[in-house]
Amino acid sequence: MTTPSMIDLFAGCGGMTIGFAAEGFKPILAVEWDKAAAATYAANFGEGHVIPGDIAQVSDEEIPEADIIIGGPPCQGFSNLGLKNLDDPRNQLWREYMRFVAKAHPKVFVIENVDRFSKSPEFQMLLAEADHGALREYELRFGVLNAADYGVAQRRKRTIIIGSRIGAIELPAATHDRQQEGNRQPWKTLRDxxxxxxxxxxxxxxxxxxxxxxxxxxxxxxxxxxxxxxxxxxxxxxxxxxxxxxxxxxxxxxxxxxxxxxxxxxxxxxxxxxxxxxxxxxxxxxxxxxxxxxxxxxxxxxxxxxxxxxxxxxxxxxxxxxxxxxxxxxxxxxxxxxxxxxxxxxxxxxxxxIGNAVPSGLARAIARQIRPYFDEASLISEPLERQLALIG
Ligand SMILES: C[S@@+](CC[C@H](N)C(=O)[O-])C[C@H]1O[C@@H](n2cnc3c(N)ncnc32)[C@H](O)[C@@H]1O
Structure with missing residues (x-):
């Protein structure tokens, strides 16, 4: 099993990192400018790899190569005006995000955002970047997931985008539902x-x-x-x-x-x-x-x-x-x-x-879906003899 390295941008107090760390991803950098949130993150995952500041102030030299980047820039708005290109000043956080992707060159990135994100100009810009811009190496899969469908006792809908350059990665299938269909489990409740x-x-x-x-x-x-x-x-x-x-x-x-x-x-x-x-x-x-x-x-x-x-x-x-x-x-x-x-x-x-976080159960379901691609990708990069030995 590999231990893919991970950068968490806009890391908050670490909700998303909990889920990814539980599936074997190793945090090597987290950026969060709210000092108290960064401190909570540090109290749980260590202070050494946390930059408690504005993402725009992180120099290129401070960005390591990483296997995965998680976390997405907060959405600025949902108006139909502007924001369609990266040069718009309101797009600074997306420019920063692209800078991290270019420098760390992750195999996969995961963006989470509000459920209305797919109606935003930022989303259109992201699709354009994946089509012919800075993200063109990556195949995107996206949709709105409800945390309750992944074993979290909360109805919380978030847009999740998985970008991958090691093969398209579909969003994880629901494991829980309201009616307990098929082999899904019933939604978790407050009582639980x-x-x-x-x-x-x-x-x-x-x-x-x-x-x-x-x-x-x-x-x-x-x-x-x-x-x-x-x-x-x-x-x-x-x-x-x-x-x-x-x-x-x-x-x-x-x-x-x-x-x-x-x-x-x-x-x-x-x-x-x-x-x-x-x-x-x-x-x-x-x-x-x-x-x-x-x-x-x-x-x-x-x-x-x-x-x-x-x-x-x-x-x-x-x-x-x-x-x-x-x-x-x-x-x-x-x-x-x-x-x-x-x-x-x-x-x-x-x-x-607490209110800003991605519930760790939702993050973990996404991480569990992505994880096997890393093991396969690392296997393919091994010489044929070793691949055969590892497969047994
Ligand atoms: C939705 S929250 C992230 C939640 C986190 N992924 C979690 O699961 O706990 C977005 C975070 O982005 C941070 N943020 C916003 N602008 C930032 C900037 N310019 N530099 C660094 N962090 C920023 C906010 O302080 C906030 O904590």
Missing amino acids: VIGGLPAHPASTELPDSRGEFFGELMPGVFTGLDLHIRRTPTLKSLDRYSFVPPGGGRFDLPAQLLPNCWANKPTGTTDVMGRLRWDSPSVTIRTEFFKPEKGQYLHPQWERGEWVDEFGKHRGNPAKSVDRVITHYEASLIQDFPHDYRWVGTKIQIARQ
């Missing part, structure tokens, strides 16, 4: 990943500790239940949460509890102040999952109580309901981070790292 955690976390704060990364002291390192922190909602907020059943949201609130902004907006934004469901995967975890007004992030535990308001709305039974948002720890598990992942940063920084 966060059931059994303490319903009422003791602390509202991360422990008071500091660690040094890149010569700077930063909050951390935190792990496991350190991240299981509750918030301190007002009584009015608690009152609101108590009316929201699993799968419900702001439309379940009695009129007198509706904030003005929602009362004046009778349609749309249906998932705000929503409550998750135990027996489904979660909705997409975003960077502000700790704010119930941002999505369906209330804890799934709720049982209908006796009390009904004048419009027939039911409050939950307080003894059998958990009226809080999910904790950082729960969000990290839903994002498929290991229980013992090590985290660096403030509460807000860590939430951003």
Whole structure:
């Protein structure tokens, strides 16, 4: 078995690297300009190969040859204007990406991006580069994958592009689905990943500790239940949460509890102040999952109580309901981070790292699909006698 070397660009806290490292890829360079995210990455994979800065400031001399590059530039927008060529100043991050591909000359690259990416001018530019530009050696395969279809307890759709110069590599087939068709397994649920955690976390704060990364002291390192922190909602907020059943949201609130902004907006934004469901995967975890007004992030535990308001709305039974948002720890598990992942940063920084990550189960499925091509490619480069010996 070979150990292909890997560069992770826009590495964040390392979600994608977890999946690729688990399949035997060896990280030799990671670039990430958010210092706290880079420090989390370093706390788990080592600091020596991390550049905690702007990709544009990495010199050509610092780019090693590598077997694979993973990670894609964040998308700038979805307007129909401009961005169609690499010289557009808004395309700087793509130019940087191409520079890394040209210098490291990987056998394969993997780009992940938002699900709408295929509607962006950046995507058109990428196709053009693969057709007759800097990426013309590479065959592309792309599509939108849902993390839930790969054993992650979360519905999260991402565009994945695999570029390869060692033979076209198809996207991995789903291993899980909602209905459990064929030999696929059923979607993982919230109960599978966060059931059994303490319903009422003791602390509202991360422990008071500091660690040094890149010569700077930063909050951390935190792990496991350190991240299981509750918030301190007002009584009015608690009152609101108590009316929201699993799968419900702001439309379940009695009129007198509706904030003005929602009362004046009778349609749309249906998932705000929503409550998750135990027996489904979660909705997409975003960077502000700790704010119930941002999505369906209330804890799934709720049982209908006796009390009904004048419009027939039911409050939950307080003894059998958990009226809080999910904790950082729960969000990290839903994002498929290991229980013992090590985290660096403030509460807000860590939430951003969690919400921005590629769930490791999705990354691992992609890595597992790509990995055999490296073994075959390395075999072909061996002399015939040795190839035969290796095949046995
Ligand atoms: C979607 S997140 C990456 C998530 C990561 N792949 C993971 O799985 O955890 C994109 C990252 O790009 C970083 N980034 C954006 N512009 C950058 C730049 N110019 N140089 C380095 N990093 C940058 C952001 O800080 C962010 O962490």
